[in-house]
Each structure stands twice: as structure tokens, then as C-alpha cells.
Amino acid sequence: MHRTSVRDRNEIDTQTLEINFGPQHPSTHGVFRMHVVLDGETIVSLKPVFGYLHRNHEQIAENITYLASMPYTDRLDYLNAMTNNFGYALAVEKLASIEVPERAQYLRVIMAELTRLVNHMALIGFLLNDLGAFFTPVLYAFREREKILDLFEEISGSRMMCNYFRFGGVKRDVSDGQLAEIQKLVEAFPRFLDEFEALLAKNEILCMRCQNVGVLSPALAVNASLTGPVLRASGVSYDLRKVDRYSLYDRFDFRIPLGAKGDTYDRYYVRVLEMHESVKILRQALRGLPAGDTMNKKMLPFLKAPRNFKPPVGDAYGRIESPKGELGYYVVSDGSPQPWRYHVRAPSLINVTVLEDLCVGHKIADAIIILGSIDIVLGEVDR
Amino acid sequence: MPLLAEEVKSRIETAEPGIAMKVFRNSILLEKPEDLLRAAAFLKSAPDFRMDYLASVTAVDYLKYLESVYHLYSIEKKTGPVVLRVRVPRKDPRIPSLVGLYRGAELQERENYDLFGIVYEGHPDLRRLFLWETFEGHPLRKDYVQEDSEVLEAADIEWLDRHGISSPKEVRQHALELRKQGKRAVAEKDGKEGA
Numbered sequence: 014m015h016r017t018s019v020r021d022r023n024e025i026d027t028q029t030l031e032i033n034f035g036p037q038h039p040s041t042h043g044v045f046r047m048h049v050v051l052d053g054e055t056i057v058s059l060k061p062v063f064g065y066l067h068r069n070h071e072q073i074a075e076n077i078t079y080l081a082s083m084p085y086t087d088r089l090d091y092l093n094a095m096t097n098n099f100g101y102a103l104a105v106e107k108l109a110s111i112e113v114p115e116r117a118q119y120l121r122v123i124m125a126e127l128t129r130l131v132n133h134m135a136l137i138g139f140l141l142n143d144l145g146a147f148f149t150p151v152l153y154a155f156r157e158r159e160k161i162l163d164l165f166e167e168i169s170g171s172r173m174m175c176n177y178f179r180f181g182g183v184k185r186d187v188s189d190g191q192l193a194e195i196q197k198l199v200e201a202f203p204r205f206l207d208e209f210e211a212l213l214a215k216n217e218i219l220c221m222r223c224q225n226v227g228v229l230s231p232a233l234a235v236n237a238s239l240t241g242p243v244l245r246a247s248g249v250s251y252d253l254r255k256v257d258r259y260s261l262y263d264r265f266d267f268r269i270p271l272g273a274k275g276d277t278y279d280r281y282y283v284r285v286l287e288m289h290e291s292v293k294i295l296r297q298a299l300r301g302l303p304a305g306d307t308m309n310k311k312m313l314p315f316l317k318a319p320r321n322f323k324p325p326v327g328d329a330y331g332r333i334e335s336p337k338g339e340l341g342y343y344v345v346s347d348g349s350p351q352p353w354r355y356h357v358r359a360p361s362l363i364n365v366t367v368l369e370d371l372c373v374g375h376k377i378a379d380a381i382i383i384l385g386s387i388d389i390v391l392g393e394v395d396r
Numbered sequence: 397m398p399l400l401a402e403e404v405k406s407r408i409e410t411a412e413p414g415i416a417m418k419v420f421r422n423s424i425l426l427e428k429p430e431d432l433l434r435a436a437a438f439l440k441s442a443p444d445f446r447m448d449y450l451a452s453v454t455a456v457d458y459l460k461y462l463e464s465v466y467h468l469y470s471i472e473k474k475t476g477p478v479v480l481r482v483r484v485p486r487k488d489p490r491i492p493s494l495v496g497l498y499r500g501a502e503l504q505e506r507e508n509y510d511l512f513g514i515v516y517e518g519h520p521d522l523r524r525l526f527l528w529e530t531f532e533g534h535p536l537r538k539d540y541v542q543e544d545s546e547v548l549e550a551a552d553i554e555w556l557d558r559h560g561i562s563s564p565k566e567v568r569q570h571a572l573e574l575r576k577q578g579k580r581a582v583a584e585k586d587g588k589e590g591a
Contacts, residue, residue: 064526069535071511235471238450238500251449251471327421330452330467330477341452343465358452366502395526 029057036065040143040381043391047368047380054376059369063362066395074355079105079344080180080319082355087174089357090393092135095128095165096335098178103259104331104342105180109324111312116305117182118261123195123298124177125260125333126291127165130202131158132336132388133242133284140281140385141213144222150213157205160198167191179316181309192299199295206288214282223278227371227383230275237366241338242287243387246272246279253334264301265294280386320350328354337361337388357396361389404445404478412438423465423479429491432482436497439468439478446472450494453504455512457538462489462514484514486537493519511536547581549574 035046044065050057070089074082086101087094099121106113113121138154162172168187169177177184187195213219229239234247244251252269254262270286272279308316315322324346332341338360345354364387371387372380401419408415408424412434416427426432439447447468456463461483469476482491493516494501505516506525513534516522524531533540548556548563550571556563574581 064524064528067526069511072535233499235448236499237502238498249471251474256474328456328465330479332451339451341467343452343454343467345456354454354456356452356454358454362503362507363500366499 042389045391051377056372056375056377056380059372061365061368063395066391070396071355075352078319078350079322079352084176087176088392090390091173092390093128093132093336094173094175095124095177099125100331100333100340101342102178102180103333104329104344107331108329108344108346111181112309113181114306114309115303117307119298119302120183120187122261123295126295127161129291129336130288131161133288134158136284136388143381143385153209164194181312182307186307196299199292202292210285222382223281224276226277226379228274228276229371233367238363240360242283243280243364246283247275248272253332253339259333265297267293277382277386323348323350335360338364359393361393365389399475399478408435408438423481425481429482429484433492436494440497446470447478448472450498450500453501455508455514459538462486462512464491464514489514490517492517495519543581549581
């Protein structure tokens, strides 16, 4: 223990206290440990400790075929299986120069945006949970999330571990009935968002706890490679859907919500606004969905015989705007059926870089909501 | 908007003479690891590049050498990537750390140190990221072999004896044989069946 004497001020000898916050603490959103030094209730230093969920995902992928890694990517950020698939498919398609039919591209965008809704709802629900609004907001959010997961189950076969994307397309087509259901859900969604917002956005406790807590400057956010809503809440306009225009995102009209201050409240509210933008994209995608193939014909044989799929020697870095930030896959091929190297650039892990900077000087209770607003999923952090 | 590696290379050459590099797969391969800091600092500050965002730091084991790969983008100009590569020998690999320039490298360099054993010189807190401090070896190196936790080795038998725990005769004999041959209990690599 570090002794810091304040005897000259008030005759009381105080000392700092070191505690292990986690790994089995409910508000760490998984098995995540923070080594915290406290002065009273104020945080003096905070060191994150990783690895409780480490399974060497990257080495597993290097020992199996390219396609066999697809279900493993579901388990990275287990709330957003669809976007994890998307990033991996994009990287391998870049590596092997595979074209994707238009209908499949549209379906990919629809799934990715539905996933963004799922993620942001879960995040806001759990953030409120951390603030002490025990499970009521989560259940409101999960009621809507469940409708989307039911759709995912109908379309891909699984609620959360979707495994829906394939190199050169998607696994199954979506029927007209399912499209009508998505349409219904998308039309009803803004009403839920407004209801959710009316209950929360101006709530006094939420404002008091979140405003001016954990302020992140734009300069630090860029320097520390933060991405996604955390970066945009600090007022930096950088969204890969606009910058890279991957897939078909150049066809849709949407805006990038930005925060003004970069505090926890901005990080919360940017996500609410992003959900409105996702609904806009979904409406346009559903309107424009063309008929046609959902798989590149040339890639069909590889579905049954994945060991025959051998991308040319080379490497590729594919990245997408996942709900948590830049999800990148770096794949190196040596011309064999297995990737020579497979690396995941996990937004959850890299966004934790600034956790200490945000928390020092705040109370221990604020560290919980700051961590909640950064939005990590340990499956992706530890890999 | 992708940048051409040739162009970037000639710009670095004129601004920072003396950096040996060549173009490899539309990326810049720095021939000496020491030059990495200079090249990255130039790309970050030069007004027509402004590579202010280090997206990804990763490493690859190519058996003859280890390679560290950096993907730089510009948030200000919305351009990129500029890919930098550095090659170091597998024995005692050392690369200057980029944490001073980009905080974003902090956890990623720790990850590479953990899984590949590359020492990033100048990193403020170079510890293993996922595995524990006493872990032996670096699992993402191609020559890494996983030990078989089911098979006992001679050291395990000694430990059991010290604690008065009996062990079957065959297990004992197998452990002694392993020691005689100078081998460790290595897990069999699963076949190439993965589908």
C-alpha cells in the first residue's frame, strides 16, 4: 500500500487502497479485471487486466480452412455476429478478388444495420443498469431486440451465432414474408426509440451521472486509435461507411451523428441518434432490394468443398464499421487452404486504451459507467 | 482513397534521406527497423499525408523472419492506408515502439509481444497482454508446440512424490522414458481435417 500523508492538513493519516475490480463483477460486462488504486473513493490509477477469455482465436483460424473460421467469428463479439461475419467476408473477398451479387450486398447491409440496432439497444439498456436503473430499461430494450433476434433465427438459423455470410454472398435468401416482417419492425422502431428517449434522455439522474463525466478530447481519441461511436462522441467525423464506402453504403442517404463534448452522455446519445440513422438506411435498403442471386456462382462449389478454396498468395486488410468501431481482419494467404496468418483488429480491445485517462480523478462508481459507455464485449477483447 | 506505395516512398525519400526501403505488395518495407520511427513521424506530420490514425499493428511469422505490419490512415484527410512493414530476425527481435507517436499502439504492441515475442523498445509498459507472466513461449509463432496437459512428465512425477501422491506405474515409466529421450510431452497437432 502507498502511504500518502496528509497529516499537516487535518491530522489524519490516510492511505490509498488497491483493489481488484472484477473479474467476476457484474458491471464489468464479462470477465474483465481492473486493478484500481483508490484514494477514498477517487481513482488514482487504473490498469485493465485482460485474458480471462483468451482462446487464441487467431491460431485456431490458422489451423482450419477459410470458411471454417466464419462460425468462430460469431463468437468474437457475440452480440454482433452479423457484422463480425461481414468484416471477415470482406477481407477474404478482397484477398481473393471475389465479386458479390447486388441482392446479397443489400441483404448484408440490412443485416449489419439490424445488428447495429441490437448492439446499441443492449448497450443503452446495460448502461442504465450500471447507473442503478435496475433492469427496467434493459427489458424495454430486450423486448425489441428479441424481435430482431427472432428474425435472425428465421433467416440464418440461429439467434445470436448467425454464421450467415459466405465469401461471395450470403448463406440463404430472404423470403418475401420475412422481408415484410423486417419492414414492419423497421416501421415500428422509431416509435420505440421515441418512447425510450422520452423516458431516458432528459432523466435527471442520467444527466447528473453522465454529463461531464469521462470527457474524452478529440486529440486523444484520434491518437489512441479509438473508433466508432466513442470517437464520434468526441466530435471527430470518421465513419467507415462514409470513408471507405464499402459494400453499398455509397447508395444510401444517412448522416453521421457527432457529439459536442465527448462525455459519457454524448457517448450515450450518439448511439441513440445512430439508431435513427440505421432505421433510415434500413428503409432505403428494403425499398431498393433487387431480385437476383444471393451467391456468386463461382463460389458455390467451395461451400461443399471448402478445402478447395485457395486464395492467391498475398495479404489483405478488410475493415468495416461495426457497432463498436473499426473491426478489421488482416488475412495472409500462402496459397494453401488455410490462412497463413489471420488477425482481428478488435475495436473493443483498442477502445479500452484510454480507460485510465477517462477514469482518473473520478469516483469508483463513475468508472463503471465510463466502462459501460466505451462498450466492450470480452469475447472480442480477449479473443 | 488508397495511396500508391511508390509515391509515398519517393516522398519519404526526399524528405528523410537515408531510409532504406522498397515497395512490396503496395506497401513500404523498411529495411532497417531503426528507421520506423522516422518514417512514421514524417507520415504523421507531413501536411499532405497527415497519417494521424494508426489502425492496426500486427505481426506475422514467416519462418525466416518476423514481420510487423502497420496500417496507417488519415482521419483528417480521409485517405489511406499506408502500410509499413518491418522485418526482424526470429532470434531476439527488436523493433522501436510507436507508442510515443500513437497511443493506439500500446495494447497492440503488448499483444504482439505476448503472442510473437517481439520486443518493442521504448514501450512504457511492455508486459504480456493475454497470457500470464510465467507462460513459456509465444503461441502464434509457427514453431510453437502446445504441451500435452494429460501426459505427465518427470518433473510432474517428482512433484507428486514430494507431496506423497501415488501415480500409476505405466505413467511413471512413460515420464522417465520421455526424460531419457530428452523430449517433452507434446500435444499431437490435430489433423488437417478442418472443414
